[in-house]
Amino acid sequence: MDKQLIIDQLKAHKKLPYLDYRLKRNTETFTDTLFYTLFDINTDVETHLEKLEEQFDALVNLACWETAKPCHKIWENYVAELPIILKKLNLDAEAILSCDPASLSIQEVYMAYPGFYAIAIYRLANVLYNQGFPLVPRLMTEYAHRQTGVDINPGATIGESFFIDHATGVVIGETAVIKNHVKIYQGVTLGALFVNKSLQKTKRHPTIESNVTIYANATILGGETVIGENSIIGGNAWLTESVPANSTVFHTPEIKIKTK
Structure with a gap:
């Protein structure tokens, strides 16, 4: 076996553009932190907003290949949207609770319903999508897709009190x-x-x-x-x-x- 020949052939066929899988891993970490910041009682909002900003800066460095694009300006606009997103998600959770006779509590909806989780990540990704932030919104919804079996493109437009039952x-x-x-x-x-x-x-x-x-x-x-x-x-x-x-x-x- 000519090891160097194999290495050279692999390099020759590795024709993809700049592809750093840290972007995918970091997006998943950012998504988890974001979800817990909005919903988990033990996750301090002020502390974790600062942590999220650091994580977002790392995503900017990996995702924004065109230096002329003002990706760094997106974070402030995004944070300003978070209360609006959370208000919509609370309406989604209430819709699930009121429509599904199997739901026993609002806590169950937030923690156990894959449909709610998929909607939550969609709404959080949709704002970034609408600001033109590259790739990250799609990675966010694909992360939710992998966990729930629900495939919502971040570009979709979804109104208030949305309910996905069973989800898969x-x-x-x-x-x-x-x-x-x-x-x-x-x-x-x-x-x-x-x-x-x-x-x-x-x-x-x-x-x-x-x-x-x-x-x-x-x-x-x-x-x-x-x-x-x-x-x-x-x-x-x-x-x-x-x-x-x-x-x-x-x-x-x-x-x-x-x-x-």
């Missing part, structure tokens, strides 16, 4: 718009009709108006698809066209009974 398998695309008081169940996909790089700057994912409930494994596709307010989308439904307000949509299975 939910997919919400980058240009999806979800209004207020929406409930979705496990396996729901809010996706694009098809994938093409030329569509990057277009709305590819559906709009869900207020007070809509979407049951398990329903798939709703397309940027022009709008689910009208107060509608109920049944489990396993497949939708690529808009639905008017106050609609009920359901999938009817075909049942064939085998006879001798």
Whole structure:
């Protein structure tokens, strides 16, 4: 075995741009610190805001490859948004508690519901996404994705009092718009009709108006698809066209009974 030859071949094929996996690890640490600062009673807010600023500076050094971009200015704007984010997350937790008969306490929602955790990390990442901070918001939501099975792109727009029940398998695309008081169940996909790089700057994912409930494994596709307010989308439904307000949509299975 020619060890040097193998090393040279590996280096020749290692054509990726600057790729430092410390960014991924540091983002996960930052996300954990952020979550505990907002919710854990034993995590002092003042002390940990200073710690978060240090962690964020480290992320800036790793993530901001274009030195002309004012990444260092983002932190102050972000901290100013944290009370607003926390207020929204408290509304999300209250929506879960009031909607789910299995929830025994608000403490259980904050600590045990994967849907709440996924929403929390999405909301914390979305503000950074909207400020144009590169890569970190996506790493934050992918961290939550890995832990919960919920894939929410940080670019999605989600209103108040959002409820994801059971959570696993939910997919919400980058240009999806979800209004207020929406409930979705496990396996729901809010996706694009098809994938093409030329569509990057277009709305590819559906709009869900207020007070809509979407049951398990329903798939709703397309940027022009709008689910009208107060509608109920049944489990396993497949939708690529808009639905008017106050609609009920359901999938009817075909049942064939085998006879001798």
